[in-house]
Amino acid sequence: MKINENYLNLKDGYLFATVAKKTKEYKEAHPEKDVIRLSIGDVTLPLVPAVIQAMHKAVDDMSKAETFKGYGPDFGYSFLVDAIINSYAKKGVSLSFHEVFVSDGAKSDCGNILDIFGGDNTVLVPDPVYPVYVDTNVMDGRKIIYANANAENGFLPMPDESVHADVIYLCSPNNPTGAAYSKEQLKVWIDYAIKHDAVILYDAAYEFFVTDETLARSIYQIEGAERCAIELCSLSKTAGFTGIRCGYTIVPDALTKNGVSLNKLWARRQSTKFNGVSYVTQMGAAAVFTDEGEAQIRESLAYYQENAKIIADCLDELGIWYTGGKNSPYIWLKCPNGMSSWEFFDYLLENANVVGTPGSGFGNNGEGFFRLTAFGSTQSTKEACNRIRNLLK
Numbered sequence: 001m002k003i004n005e006n007y008l009n010l011k012d013g014y015l016f017a018t019v020a021k022k023t024k025e026y027k028e029a030h031p032e033k034d035v036i037r038l039s040i041g042d043v044t045l046p047l048v049p050a051v052i053q054a055m056h057k058a059v060d061d062m063s064k065a066e067t068f069k070g071y072g073p074d075f076g077y078s079f080l081v082d083a084i085i086n087s088y089a090k091k092g093v094s095l096s097f098h099e100v101f102v103s104d105g106a107k108s109d110c111g112n113i114l115d116i117f118g119g120d121n122t123v124l125v126p127d128p129v130y131p132v133y134v135d136t137n138v139m140d141g142r143k144i145i146y147a148n149a150n151a152e153n154g155f156l157p158m159p160d161e162s163v164h165a166d167v168i169y170l171c172s173p174n175n176p177t178g179a180a181y182s183k184e185q186l187k188v189w190i191d192y193a194i195k196h197d198a199v200i201l202y203d204a205a206y207e208f209f210v211t212d213e214t215l216a217r218s219i220y221q222i223e224g225a226e227r228c229a230i231e232l233c234s235l236s237k238t239a240g241f242t243g244i245r246c247g248y249t250i251v252p253d254a255l256t257k258n259g260v261s262l263n264k265l266w267a268r269r270q271s272t273k274f275n276g277v278s279y280v281t282q283m284g285a286a287a288v289f290t291d292e293g294e295a296q297i298r299e300s301l302a303y304y305q306e307n308a309k310i311i312a313d314c315l316d317e318l319g320i321w322y323t324g325g326k327n328s329p330y331i332w333l334k335c336p337n338g339m340s341s342w343e344f345f346d347y348l349l350e351n352a353n354v355v356g357t358p359g360s361g362f363g364n365n366g367e368g369f370f371r372l373t374a375f376g377s378t379q380s381t382k383e384a385c386n387r388i389r390n391l392l393k
């Protein structure tokens with residue numbers, strides 16, 4: 001018996017697990033302290049009423065033989081797939097039914113999608129980056145190359161024509177930096193992907209945070225994307241589904257390699273290894289796309305956007321450099337006084353009892369940077385900012 005030795009090449013712990021462990025240890029040692037977490041991007045507002053009502057109805061359906069549901073369709077109930085197609089139509093993107101795959105979230109899909117790519121592909125990821133993109137490729141032993149994101153390029157790296165990649169990860173608005181590509185910049189990436197016969201894995205988990213109407217809400221709003229991009233979407237941050245789990249992935253028909261349809265490969269993979277998302281969850285998810293549901297989630301998003309502004313205003317006042325906070329729930333800041341990311345993590349935890357995420361956990365270029373999230377309560381966000389202000393002024 002042989003283990004997958006690629007796992008031995010992974011860093012010791014998954015970033016958010018390490019942050020959670022350090023926070024727990026601090027809390028155990030200082031039970032009297034009120035620790036505020038602005039670290040993992042986990043939502044705090046409850047599900048909106050439209051979603052709750054739909055889920056209650058779904059539970060009732062499960063209680064009667066006439067409406068009970070067993071296994072659902074592999075790729076999602078038509079009531080949800082149609083709602084997703086309709087939401088894309090509002091963005092000017094036309095999708096066919098079989099191009100939409102409902103799943104239990106973007107994190108799983110982002111790892112699972114690699115099943116349809118050969119192990120000898122070269123993978124390009126920005127640095128810093130959501131650690132799942134890197135770790136899942138390390139697990140498969142793929143070669144990873146990095147696109148440098150830094151303060152000079154606003155943490156929005158552009159392709160280097162002299163470097164070849166087969167699979168490219170883009171996330172916009174970005175996790176962890178909160179920076180968002182313009183449509184023109186995305187077009188440059190699409191042209192690069194087409195020229196290099198590469199596939200872009202486009203993580204659109206934060207698209208609902210886009211308020212600037214000149215920015216893309218889907219990569220398919222840019223010409224040519226359907227020939228080179230797979231889009232991964234999530235209801236986690238959009239509608240508070242972090243604990244419920246539901247997302248969807250779009251694999252366009254036009255995306256083929258050597259005459260093979262990637263849509264067919266993904267369909268084959270999903271119907272073999274995945275049994276679909278629960279009926280109750282999908283009923284809740286469909287409610288997100290109703291007029292009522294969307295109006296309600298817009299209120300929750302506005303709440304988090306206000307928190308982002310509170311953090312951004314605090315950093316402006318302190319003269320600290322940052323990206324994000326607009327069109328994004330993340331604020332990516334430069335650690336003050338030349339501190340390293342983990343030094344600042346400890347300093348903030350011990351002196352302000354505020355937890356953030358060290359930028360170096362997202363890649364080498366994240367060293368010296370730090371991420372705060374706007375997903376806390378407004379009260380705790382204000383309190384965290386007061387403490388940060390007092391500590392750093």
Ligand code: MLT
Nearest residue numbers: 039040041042107130175
């Ligand atoms: C984050 O904090 O980066 C996210 O919550 C992680 C995730 O979505 O898995």
